[in-house]
Amino acid sequence: MPVRRLVAILLAASLLVTLVATPAYASRTPVDVVGLGVADLRVLLDQRKVTSLQLVGEYLRRTAAYENAYAGQPGVNAVIAVNPRARAEAVRLDVERRLGHSRGPLHGIPIVLKDNYDTRDLPTTSGSVALRDLRPDRDATQVRRLRDAGAIILAKTNLHEFAISITTISSLGGQTRNPYDQGRHPGGSSGGTAAAVAAGFAPAGMGTDTCGSIRIPAAHNNLVGLRPTLGLSSRAGIAPLAGTQDTAGPLASSIRDIALLLDATAGYDPADPVTEAAKGRIPAGYQSTLRPDSLRGKRIGVFTDNFGGSPAEQLTNGVVRAAIADMAALGAQVIELGRQPEVVDSAAKANRVRDEFERDLNGYLAGSAGGRPSSLARLEPPRDEVTLADIATSGQVTPTVLSTLRDWVASPPLPNPAYQEKLRQRDILRTGLTALITANGLDGIVYPTVNEPPTPIGTTQSYANCRLAGYSGFPALSVPAGFTAAGLPVGVELLGLPFSEPDLLAMGYAYEQATRHRMPPASTPPLR
Structure with a gap:
């Protein structure tokens, strides 16, 4: 480990011990945050x-x-x-x-x-x-x-x-x-x-x-x-x-x-x-015009x-x-x-929600779920991916939403007229x-x-x-x-x-x- 990094870590650790030990930091005095913004x-x-x-x-x-x-x-x-x-x-x-x-x-x-x-x-x-x-x-x-x-x-x-x-x-x-x-x-x-x-x-x-x-x-x-x-x-x-x-x-x-x-x-x-x-359309700071x-x-x-x-x-x-x-x-x-x-x-x-939801959710789940949990993924084919069909089949959705999801499984392929x-x-x-x-x-x-x-x-x-x-x-x-x-x-x-x-x-x-x-x-x- 480089010496400079080690010194920085030791300094931070020392400061942390001091910080947490100080009464001001460790105080449990409530802070009234009501009405305060960022x-x-x-x-x-x-x-x-x-x-x-x-x-x-x-x-x-x-x-x-x-x-x-x-x-x-x-x-x-x-x-x-x-x-x-x-x-x-x-x-x-x-x-x-x-x-x-x-x-x-x-x-x-x-x-x-x-x-x-x-x-x-x-x-x-x-x-x-x-x-x-x-x-x-x-x-x-x-x-x-x-x-x-x-x-x-x-x-x-x-x-x-x-x-x-x-x-x-x-x-x-x-x-x-x-x-x-x-x-x-x-x-x-x-x-x-x-x-x-x-x-x-x-x-x-x-x-x-x-x-x-x-x-x-x-x-x-x-x-x-x-x-x-x-x-x-x-x-x-x-x-x-x-x-x-x-x-x-x-x-x-x-x-x-x-x-x-x-x-x-x-x-x-x-x-x-x-x-x-967005390229070239972002100002230096959104606060500047306020x-x-x-x-x-x-x-x-x-x-x-x-x-x-x-x-x-x-x-x-x-x-x-x-x-x-x-x-x-x-x-x-x-x-x-x-x-x-x-x-x-x-x-x-x-x-376009009704048209795009299944396609887009399945695309998201392919990356973010990565086939997990497997107990959900195997409910419907393909058995190694989580899809909208798996979620609808599971029934583990609030009733009003579940009925919608079941209607949207097997949506028509895109594009269509x-x-x-x-x-x-x-x-x-x-x-x-x-x-x-x-x-x-x-x-x-x-x-x-x-x-x-x-x-x-x-x-x-x-x-x-x-x-x-x-x-x-x-x-x-x-x-x-x-x-x-x-x-x-x-x-x-x-x-x-x-x-x-x-x-x-x-x-x-x-x-x-x-x-x-x-x-x-x-x-x-x-x-x-």
């Missing part, structure tokens, strides 16, 4: 007012307090697995900081991951009992980049099984509940990540979005959520729903935190060819078709209309776009949105993220507003818009042209800073 924690860590080990301990303490039933509440039920090495990772990163080395703004920050992101040290289950023993050999690209940036993977979170719907129920994780009203859905499919962040189990997390699966839970949990441009960030090592629609991105309590996570994860990845489009006057002079088009007329939708409409008025007061020029039947029609016909027509409708949608934005000189389009408040558990939830971004591949940002009279969160969504994330974040930041609608839920208060 940027806030970064300041505290840089100022040595808190350690990463303390943060991990406090987030785990909150998870233990509020995850399961307590004080008349059923519990949030957002977490599938806690990382048993989180504390050790925190200590290692604290040592690095004490030695004068910082990996960047995420150094020592705990985060949570939707449990369809591959992790080399934890199972990746997609929320399914059938995949409870799936242990990938490597991290998903975004997970590796987050770890390299110093983030601590605190836990894997629940999702609607296989990311297939929006109420976040799974055979492995059960039903996740909304911390703003634990009798209601958290949105989905990234509902576990959103509920965990909202409840203060972590300051931020990562989700996936095929048609609303980041933005809907962001809106329902009073969070910011970004669906990035298709191609901005890698999906390699993430269980897919539909390869031509899937994106992966952050959920957090502020725009600035979204920017910090995006800085760490965006960019080209040879393992995901779609990210070729100014409180960023709405001044911007032109925002109101997408009328995404405002429904039912009583429940009227509750959301009122909050979002007030948000649009606030944007106008901050200097934006608001343009009512009126009905857009061609755009709406193409969006309704462009969903029906699928080609859906791709054509996608292109029509892209062309229509581009023309709508450019013809009106718009910087963004605005509408309710989801057109009704969180619904009671056991009922259905509308999700049609997700289609514009989800089926086109355009970026969209959901920002807290306030609450209904019943105290239920509402989100307002801004959509832009591909790779317009800097502008969307800037406009969202100006609105966020002026309105300050983010408020922690009362059902998960600070611990004593």
Whole structure:
């Protein structure tokens, strides 16, 4: 071993012994993390007012307090697995900081991951009992980049099984509940990540979005959520729903935190060819455009078709209309776009999930499962690979999802005429949105993220507003818009042209800073 490396190891070991032995480090004094985001924690860590080990301990303490039933509440039920090495990772990163080395703004920050992101040290289950023993050999690209940036993977979170719907129920994780009203859905499919962040189990997390699966839970949990441009960030090592629609991105309590996570994860990845489009499109830093006057002079088009007329939708409409008025007061020029039947029609016909799911899931399982567990792989031919057919035959899936999976086994080979027509409708949608934005000189389009408040558990939830971004591949940002009279969160969504994330974040930041609608839920208060 080289002498310099040996000296560094001995120095680190000596510092670790000293560090852990010091009262400030070993203190069990609780750290009140409620209301603190990534940027806030970064300041505290840089100022040595808190350690990463303390943060991990406090987030785990909150998870233990509020995850399961307590004080008349059923519990949030957002977490599938806690990382048993989180504390050790925190200590290692604290040592690095004490030695004068910082990996960047995420150094020592705990985060949570939707449990369809591959992790080399934890199972990746997609929320399914059938995949409870799936242990990938490597991290998903975004997970590796987050770890390299110093983030601590605190836990894997629940999702609607296989990311297939929006109420976040799974055979492995059960039903996740909304911390703003634990009798209601958290949105989905990234509902576990959103509920965990909202409840203060972590300051931020990562989700996936095929048609609303980041933005809907962001809106329902009073969070910011970004669906990035298709191609901005890698999906390699993430269980897919539909390869031509899937994106992966952050959920957090502020725009600035979204920017910090995006800085760490965006960019080209040879393992995901779609990210070729990101070359030359990534700014030096997504924080650089965040100014409180960023709405001044911007032109925002109101997408009328995404405002429904039912009583429940009227509750959301009122909050979002007030948000649009606030944007106008901050200097934006608001343009009512009126009905857009061609755009709406193409969006309704462009969903490729049913066509691509089996092909893409089987491709993912071939790499991440590697034929394991063999007891699952041998249920259906080929007997040495895990496939959708094996999962469906196992029956180890929540009933509503199981029926869908069984319907999707032996999907028609691609391409086929029906699928080609859906791709054509996608292109029509892209062309229509581009023309709508450019013809009106718009910087963004605005509408309710989801057109009704969180619904009671056991009922259905509308999700049609997700289609514009989800089926086109355009970026969209959901920002807290306030609450209904019943105290239920509402989100307002801004959509832009591909790779317009800097502008969307800037406009969202100006609105966020002026309105300050983010408020922690009362059902998960600070611990004593």
